[in-house]
Amino acid sequence: MADNYLEKQYEAYEARKAAWEKERKYGKKHSLAKRPKTEEKSKGSENTPPITSHPESTI
Incomplete structure (x- = not known):
């Protein structure tokens, strides 16, 4: 393994982070x-029937 591998990786990380922060700023x-909102979506939500908690239990 190369010498100073972790240091080089950390420097590359810092460079990417600085570029990301600059782009963000x-x-x-x-x-x-x-x-x-469109009228179709608002009309559709008003006509939706209520959901029952357990439809199988109403036998």
């Missing part, structure tokens, strides 16, 4: 706007 901003 200065990267592309995500929009926080949400899409409006």
Whole structure:
């Protein structure tokens, strides 16, 4: 095994971490706007029948 293997691995890790933090800090901003709900989805949820806890027990 090569000398200073762990040290080299740790240095590579620190470089990847620094690059990730820089990208996170200065990267592309995500929009926080949400899409409006469609009427179809809201209508479908209102017509859903209630769920019973144990349908087999109602014999």
